[in-house]
Amino acid sequence: MARARVDMFGSSPGMGSALDVLVPDGLQPWDETAVAAHARDTDAHETALVTSCAERTFETRIFHPDGESPFGTHSLAGVAAHLVASGRLRPGSDPVARSTPDGLQRVWTDGHRVRVPFHGPAVHHGVSIGPGLVSRYADRAIESGVGRRFTLVRVDEDPRNLPAPDLRLMRESGLSDLTLFRWDRDRRHVSARVFAPGFGFPEDSGCLPAASALAVAVLSLDPASHGVPMVVTQVTARGTASVFDCVGSVVGGTADLEVAGKVWAVDRW
Template identity: 30%
Template sequence: MVLSPKPDSRPSTSLSAHLFSQVNVFSAQPLAGNPVAVVHGADRIDEAEMAAFARWTNLSETTFLLTPTDPAADYRLRIFTPDGELPFAGHPTLGSAHAWLAAGGRPASTGTVVQECAAGLITLRQDHDAGRLAFAAPPLVRSGPVDGAEVDRALAEVGLESADLVDAAWVDNGPGWMGLLLRDAETVLRARVNGAITSDIGLVGPSAASPADVEVRAFVPSLGGPEDPVTGSLNAGLAQWLMGTGRMPGNYLASQGTALGRSGRVHLDRDPQDPDTIWVGGECVTVVQGTVHLPAG
């Protein structure tokens, strides 16, 4: 007896093809920075599908390039983690701008790219000589000293003691960063997760031996993992704090990712024409490019 296959009772889904890029951010060396997945031409993808695709890629962030709604912007960006949407994030901003330009995007103003996202308009500049993109650090939504009990808890969560600490401050530009300035880069690298991390904690310490001026680490429970390789938003907040208190000069180089086998480099520069603006920059390189098929809205 020959059995006829049963008809597929599942509803058919219309798929649309989109250019897809996976970009290595904060390093010109592939695989040494922080990856972001970028879906181009995403206007017809609804929010639920964006969230589902971000869970599927399982990267810290997946972004979607859309037509801007603000006439001052060159493109609009939505940024998703596996757990939800972010109003702004640093390395996805640089990686998405790189992908948009590489795909033929032409900014309205030469040398400047304007991104529209949930946090507002973010200005990026192109440094063609250095081969870098940089974004203007967004304003802090929370700053100032951190309660002593919260500092003690954060130190305990990363296996450090009060003797390791120089200062602490909120450097929150959206993700909720608590910045801990430690004695030196060696102390930053000695940190180890000790149980559960309850806050987004950024560590920074001066480096005497590295080509970079400081070593940075980011412990990020909000992104679903203990540590982020290279973090634009944290470095932006730290620079505003450290430059503002005179602890760092108007331009310096941060190393991040060392503890994870990466070699991220973040360039922090105060704008000489506008001292209130700090540019956060790094090299980007496309590692994966192709087509992704997603349900059409």
């Protein structure tokens, strides 16, 4: 089985979300137990097992240390970039796609740069959360996203200077995720910290769907941002930084966005 590690969206190699990509060799069967063991033992944030790969489409199963995950969008860009860079998928001007029971998830990549479209119902409305999670900012909580909603809280300072929310309180509140973000309109820049224990990430180094949710939030809070590029930087207390270039609009309740970034090849074994 071929194994590789990529860094998704880091400002430089090692600064983003680490993903291990496992690709079985030809006719050799893969062992689910061994894949799950790898996911438990690795220091990568996720392990993606490529179960099918031909022409311009692929299928994956995603594993975390505590088991298999039903969520494949987080790893979409990393897997696609690796498969194109390693010659397993044909590059070209058209996107490649991850095949899912709900349809195709498309991504354009040359093996390093990636561009992912998000199109669907725009979610943006206020939500109530416990004041113990984000102290004085609890009344600013919103749900935002493209189809799938994320819980976001707009703050006034660098999110790295704020305490992380209590993960136990998040579980007790039924919150799978919570993102603290600051929007700098003059610089057209979002700085965010993403906490997603419900998705297997106590603090997420680089989340593609969260970046799209942050873009929807900015478009809803600042209508002048429609069609104007913005940068979303997801930071952590560990000093990492993932960078997403976002542009799009929300019209008639429908979001039409493109989120772009870079995937770095880190290692193969």
